Amino acid sequence: MTLGVSSELPPWLADMLANPPTAGNGVHEWLFQVSRQLHAHMGTVEIEKLLEARLANCGRHVSKREIRDAVKNSARCAWEPTGQTEGVTLDSQSRPNKPDPAEIDRIVRTGIGLYDLWEQSPIRFGDADGPPQTEHVIDQLFPGNPRLCVGKSSAEFAPRRREVWRGHLSKYQFIVPC
Numbered sequence: 001m002t003l004g005v006s007s008e009l010p011p012w013l014a015d016m017l018a019n020p021p022t023a024g025n026g027v028h029e030w031l032f033q034v035s036r037q038l039h040a041h042m043g044t045v046e047i048e049k050l051l052e053a054r055l056a057n058c059g060r061h062v063s064k065r066e067i068r069d070a071v072k073n074s075a076r077c078a079w080e081p082t083g084q085t086e087g088v089t090l091d092s093q094s095r096p097n098k099p100d101p102a103e104i105d106r107i108v109r110t111g112i113g114l115y116d117l118w119e120q121s122p123i124r125f126g127d128a129d130g131p132p133q134t135e136h137v138i139d140q141l142f143p144g145n146p147r148l149c150v151g152k153s154s155a156e157f158a159p160r161r162r163e164v165w166r167g168h169l170s171k172y173q174f175i176v177p178c
Helices: 011-018 027-038 044-054 064-075 101-110 114-120 134-141
Strands: 147-151 157-161 174-177
Touching: 011 027, 027 044, 027 064, 027 157, 044 064
Parallel strands: none
Antiparallel strands: 147 157, 147 174
16 A cells, blocks of 8 residues: 555545544554554555554654554554445345334333333432433443543544543543444
8 A cells, every 4th residue: 555545445535534633633642543444455564554644744753653643543543444335235034124103103102201211210310400320321231441432513522431420421522432
C-alpha cells in the first residue's frame, strides 16, 4: 500500500485519514481512534507509516514513539469485522414473521404498562430536582473500572477509565463503553 488513502478503506475512514486534526485539536485522540480502525485493514508498520505521513503538517511534532504507542494501545480494542452481509438473502424459514395486529393489540391491552414497570423497578429515581442518578446507573451497567467513551457531543468526546469519570458523568449526554 502506498501512503495515499486506499480505495479499499471504507469512505468514512478514508475521510478521517484525509482530514487529520491540527495541533491543539485532538491529534493524540485522533491517532488512537484511526489506529483502532486501521488494524482491520493493514499491518502495524503500514499503519505507523501512514499516520506519520498524515500528521507531518499538523502543526506540532508527532514523535514516532507517540504513533507507535497509539498503534500498539489501540490493537487491544481494535475494530474487527463481523462478516459480510451484503448480498445475503434470507430463506423463507429464517424470515421474521409478519406483524400480527390482533396479537399486538392483545399485548398492548393486557400486558404490563408503564406504571407497572415503574412499580417493579428495584431502583427508584428521584424527581428532576434531586441528585442525578447517573453514577449509580453507570456502575450497574458497567461494573469495575472499564474504559468509557464520554462526550458532550458526538464530535467532542474522550475515552477514560470509569474511575476517572466518577462524579462527572451527569454533565455528559454520551456515555458508551470502549
